[in-house]
Amino acid sequence: MFEPDSTVINKFRYEGTYKSMEKNTSGLINNTFILTFEKDNGEEIMYSLQRVNTKVFTKPYQLMDNIVGVTKHLRDKIIAAGGDPDRETLNFIPAINGKYGFEDRDGSFWRTYRYVDKVIAHNKIDRPGLFRNAGVGFGHFQNLLADYPSVELFETIPSFHNTVNRYYKLMDAVQKNFMGRADEVREEIEFYKAHKDYCKIILDGLADGSIPLRVTHNDTKLNNVLMDAETDKAVCVIDLDTIMPGSALYDFGDAIRFGANSATEDEPNLDIVHFVPERFEEFTDGFLSEVAGTFTEAEIGNLANAAIIMTMECGIRFLTDYLEGDVYFHIDRPSHNLDRTRTQIRMIQEMESQLDSLNAKVKEIADKYRA
Ligand code: GN1
Numbered sequence: 001m002f003e004p005d006s007t008v009i010n011k012f013r014y015e016g017t018y019k020s021m022e023k024n025t026s027g028l029i030n031n032t033f034i035l036t037f038e039k040d041n042g043e044e045i046m047y048s049l050q051r052v053n054t055k056v057f058t059k060p061y062q063l064m065d066n067i068v069g070v071t072k073h074l075r076d077k078i079i080a081a082g083g084d085p086d087r088e089t090l091n092f093i094p095a096i097n098g099k100y101g102f103e104d105r106d107g108s109f110w111r112t113y114r115y116v117d118k119v120i121a122h123n124k125i126d127r128p129g130l131f132r133n134a135g136v137g138f139g140h141f142q143n144l145l146a147d148y149p150s151v152e153l154f155e156t157i158p159s160f161h162n163t164v165n166r167y168y169k170l171m172d173a174v175q176k177n178f179m180g181r182a183d184e185v186r187e188e189i190e191f192y193k194a195h196k197d198y199c200k201i202i203l204d205g206l207a208d209g210s211i212p213l214r215v216t217h218n219d220t221k222l223n224n225v226l227m228d229a230e231t232d233k234a235v236c237v238i239d240l241d242t243i244m245p246g247s248a249l250y251d252f253g254d255a256i257r258f259g260a261n262s263a264t265e266d267e268p269n270l271d272i273v274h275f276v277p278e279r280f281e282e283f284t285d286g287f288l289s290e291v292a293g294t295f296t297e298a299e300i301g302n303l304a305n306a307a308i309i310m311t312m313e314c315g316i317r318f319l320t321d322y323l324e325g326d327v328y329f330h331i332d333r334p335s336h337n338l339d340r341t342r343t344q345i346r347m348i349q350e351m352e353s354q355l356d357s358l359n360a361k362v363k364e365i366a367d368k369y370r371a
């Protein structure tokens with residue numbers, strides 16, 4: 001479904017002659033294809049071509065304005081710091097009409113950027129050190145965007161991380177019970193009800209000003225930071241669709257939700273799904289090595305809470321989608337969203353049971369970088 005054909009490929013200013021295409025299956029929203037071209041001198045050049053999900057991102061041209069603005073800002077900073085702008089940020093390729101994407105006859109929106117090579121998008125942390133480096137990558141990204149004019153950003157998904165809203169959408173889906181699946185998931189529903197109070201913590205902090213509004217990535221799962229295949233260092237933060245004003249706690253919490261899991265987000269066997277505190281520590285250390293100096297007390301003090309809150313939010317979204325008939329996230333099996341919500345619940349339970357020690361760890365690490 002939705003494979004790009006030559007009428008799509010020919011719309012972009014690619015270098016060289018088209019050779020081959022491979023599908024990348026990791027994202028849950030957009031569809032991504034890796035294209036290989038051959039230049040006149042025989043060298044290969046690769047691109048990512050994406051079909052943007054316009055049910056989720058309803059204004060793709062405005063979305064691309066955000067991304068073009070942000071990547072230009074990043075590029076300038078990377079050059080000023082002596083880095084490699086072709087590797088450390090995404091480089092989008094215009095269509096032949098000069099715009100950064102185009103809508104085809106069927107209403108699909110396509111965009112493309114240079115493929116970053118010699119990197120890995122990890123779906124799971126399988127060795128020490130890697131997650132600390134991811135923390136440095138996302139923390140550094142936060143710093144690079146600290147002076148980005150947020151007024152220029154179009155809100156690609158309004159209320160994206162409004163966890164309270166997400167909670168009420170779940171309650172609504174339970175009531176409508178469109179697929180007749182609510183009875184089967186009573187336990188999960190009760191779990192989220194019992195943990196409802198977490199949902200408002202970040203929103204309250206934003207409202208009273210103790211948590212500042214910053215420019216944030218908002219989708220910081222591990223596979224959205226490309227890691228160098230040889231050195232394991234973070235190279236490039238990708239998936240820039242949800243860059244919007246938000247709380248840095250969203251970025252921290254979502255990264256922990258995904259990367260401090262001993263298994264993948266959709267592991268059906270809960271016996272092997274655990275929250276790994278050492279991973280939490282590693283990521284916190286990397287992240288705070290970049291941002292400790294600029295964070296407020298409320299931000300530092302809520303890092304561990306944020307891990308629980310973002311895991312709640314995502315679990316709530318998976319369960320809502322399950323009840324609504326799997327209309328939002330890509331699924332490969334009927335229970336896919338249910339398996340996903342269950343891993344999130346397992347993570348929350350284990351984080352909650354050691355919240356005091358996680359808070360103590362955060363404090364220790366923050367003090368180290370603030371000394
Ligand atoms: C989606 O696009 P992708 O796969 O990086 C989702 C995130 C969820 C994530 C869960 C726009 O991210 O919010 O946390 O799935 N993106 C959107 O894996 O809804």
Ligand code: MG
Pocket residue numbers: 027029219239241
């Ligand atoms: Mg995404």
